[in-house]
Each structure stands twice: as structure tokens, then as C-alpha cells.
Amino acid sequence: MSTPSHQKALFLEAKQGRWAVRTTEVRKPGPGDIVVKVEAAALGGVEWKIQAWGILIKQYPTILGLDGAGTVVELGEGVTTFAVGDRVIFQGKWDTITGTSYGTFLQYFTGSAQFAVKIPDSISFEAASTVPLGVATAAFSIYNQADSAPSAKYLAPWLPGGRGKYAGKPIVILGGPTSHGQYAIQFARLSGFSPIITTGSLHNTDLLKSFGATHVLDRKLSDEEIKSQVTQIAGVPVELVYDAVSTAATLPLALALTAPRGNVIVVQFTPEELIAQGQKDGKAVHMAHGVFRTPINHEIGRTLLAKLPELLEIGDIKPNRWEVLPGGLNGIVGGLERMENDQVSGVKLVVRPQETD
Ligand SMILES: NC(=O)c1ccc[n+]([C@@H]2O[C@H](COP(=O)([O-])OP(=O)(O)OC[C@H]3O[C@@H](n4cnc5c(N)ncnc54)[C@H](OP(=O)(O)O)[C@@H]3O)[C@@H](O)[C@H]2O)c1
Structure with a gap:
């Protein structure tokens, strides 16, 4: 597997601005990072609010999305806990202090290996993407x-x-x-x-x-x-x-x-x-604050991630039911509208970023 230099991502262009799927660079991994080919990204309850109400994010353009699953394609310096080809789940990077986001609504995610975990083969990428947040x-x-x-x-x-x-x-x-x-x-x-x-x-x-x-x-x-x-x-x-x-x-x-x-x-x-x-x-x-990378959550996040593959494997924790939206990243905006209008019931909406035109 090799990492391409460019990818498609869904951008929120400005505060309360428009959404646009466009081409951007794939970030190079720093020390401790992995690059993941994103096979499934799930929609959360907060993304439409960020766009509609102009809350939480201070720096634009931005890429939102907190739930992702995919395959590791590249390792940064010093990463020993993952190998290329591993199936993983991970959260988008959201820094609540600086109001910045580098999320999962893209095709190749680059971020810290510390906040990713391998998933059992028995769990599909779509189901797994409902888990992190x-x-x-x-x-x-x-x-x-x-x-x-x-x-x-x-x-x-x-x-x-x-x-x-x-x-x-x-x-x-x-x-x-x-x-x-x-x-x-x-x-x-x-x-x-x-x-x-x-x-x-x-x-x-x-x-x-x-x-x-x-x-x-x-x-x-x-x-x-x-x-x-x-x-x-x-x-x-x-x-x-x-x-x-x-x-x-x-x-x-x-x-x-x-x-x-x-x-x-x-x-x-x-x-x-x-x-x-x-x-x-x-x-x-x-x-509640469900972000792994926030320091107050590091220790509990570490113990949870150590046990999560087993909890998923034996069915102690079952993923949400999911529905795939057509069109890859282009399907996200319609899905967010459905969430805003209370038209999603007991199911997590998921896209497959690799299917983006
Ligand atoms: N603070 C954090 O860290 C954090 C993290 C994640 C999410 N959130 C927030 O949590 C909220 C839920 O997000 P989500 O994405 O998990 O869920 P979601 O998919 O947006 O939730 C949809 C479900 O909410 C249920 N619902 C709506 N109004 C209800 C009511 N009055 N009483 C009982 N059930 C009701 C509906 O149940 P029925 O279909 O059965 O009617 C529907 O299935 C959002 O506001 C989100 O921003 C916060």
C-alpha cells in the first residue's frame, strides 16, 4: 500500500459558510503518527450545529468528523504498536482550546497512533466507525x-x-x-x-x-x-x-x-x-466530553482502548446499527440535514470516503 500525495476532503469553508468537497494534500506523518486510508466515517450530532450556529470551531476552512475506521497505510517515526495493513478506528483531531479540527471527513487521515486502536476482523469498517465518539x-x-x-x-x-x-x-x-x-x-x-x-x-x-x-x-x-x-x-x-x-x-x-x-x-x-x-x-x-485527545481523558482513554478490541470481539459492546449514505463524502451534507431535522432514528449515518467522485 502506498500513500497518495493528494486526496478529497469535505471542507466547511468559513464560519456558518458553505460545505465543499475538494482536493487537498495528504498530511505527512510526524513522529508517533499513523496515516489511515479512511474506509468509513460516521456523522455525529455536532457537525450540523457547528455549521448552522457557528459554534466551537475558530479556524477555517476546517475538516470536521470525529468517527473514522480504515486501514493503516503509513507509519510515522517511532510507531511500533501498528503495522501497515492493520484495521483501526480513530477519532478526528479536535482541539477545543484552539478551536481547530482535522476530522474524519476525508480519504486519508494523519494523526497520533496513541488515539487509534485495532478492530477485530469480525467487525466491518462501517460498524466500527460508529464506535469512537x-x-x-x-x-x-x-x-x-x-x-x-x-x-x-x-x-x-x-x-x-x-x-x-x-x-x-x-x-x-x-x-x-x-x-x-x-x-x-x-x-x-x-x-x-x-x-x-x-x-x-x-x-x-x-x-x-x-x-x-x-x-x-x-x-x-x-x-x-x-x-x-x-x-x-x-x-x-x-x-x-x-x-x-x-x-x-x-x-x-x-x-x-x-x-x-x-x-x-x-x-x-x-x-x-x-x-x-x-x-x-x-x-x-x-x-460529557468524549474526545480522546483532551488531556483529562488520556488515562481513561488508555485503559479503555486497551480493552476495547476484546469488548467488541466478544460482543460485550456492540456497534450502533448503521446506514451508508451514497456518494462518499458528497453524501455527508444531506445526512447532516436529516440529523438536524430529527429524521434519523436509532441508526448512525456512515459514508465511505473512498467512493467520492
Ligand atoms: N458532549 C459530548 O462529548 C458529545 C458527544 C457526542 C454527542 N453529543 C451530543 O449528543 C446529542 C446526540 O447525538 P448523537 O449523534 O449520539 O445522536 P443522534 O443520532 O443525533 O440522536 C438521534 C436520536 O435521538 C433520540 N431523541 C431525540 N429527541 C429525544 C427525546 N426528547 N427523548 C428521547 N430520545 C430522543 C431519537 O430517538 P427516537 O428515534 O427513538 O425517537 C433519535 O433516534 C447531540 O446533541 C450531540 O451533539 C455530545
């Missing part, structure tokens, strides 16, 4: 024990003593059908949480139960109705609530469901008054 968001926000980590700080099920540790404790996951909600349900199962109560559209019930949800409540029920059902099902106060949606439709409910001194995990901006209201009752609100 979703797994990290759920795992880091529930289990990162670093002092200042935005996390509920439970003991991870892949660490000694963690498996089944929370048997008999209830958990609520609002929005189980989201990509990282599906992974949160599976980690909750590995941790022993029970019951695992989630919300979504009822046509996703079987899917969510296949991951380990014990009860699926219709997201269309009123907050009062959901609270009453959760109280009845859980039997005891719920100390951990994971709000995988975190919009006005779910945040008040998430806080109301959480026991005093319990933990609420949110995944996007939460109004100060809601946080203050929760804090009055001693509830801790943690803003």
Missing part, C-alpha cells in the same frame, strides 16, 4: 476518575472490580437511541446497573433491549408520566441519570429524576439556571 462520550462521562474530570466517577467495568459493581442500582438514560445512548446502555449493563430505564420512540424498543435496557418508555409521554413510571420501576431514588439528548425537551426531566446528591450527565450546553437548581439539591451536573 459514542463509546468515549458514554464511558468518559460515567467512569473517568481523574479529579477534575466532568464525570460521575463510577468504577469502569473494564477495570479490576468494576464488572457488575453497581448491581441493583437503577440508572435512567434519556434518549437511548442516540449513538452514545446506545453505548451508555451497554456500559450500564456491564456495570450491573438494574433496572436500566431509557426513553425513545417505541419502535426502537427491541433494539434498546438488545443492548441491555430493561424498560423503554415512550419519549412522547409527559414528564409527570415518565417520573411516575420511573419511580414505580426503580423503587429507590435514581442516583445516576444520563441525558443523551440534553435539550429543553429533556433537561428539566433529567434533573427532576435525579436523587438529591446524585449525578446528572448532560451532553450539550445546559442553561445556568438549571444547573443552579440542581446544585441546590446537591446534584452534580457533568458536561
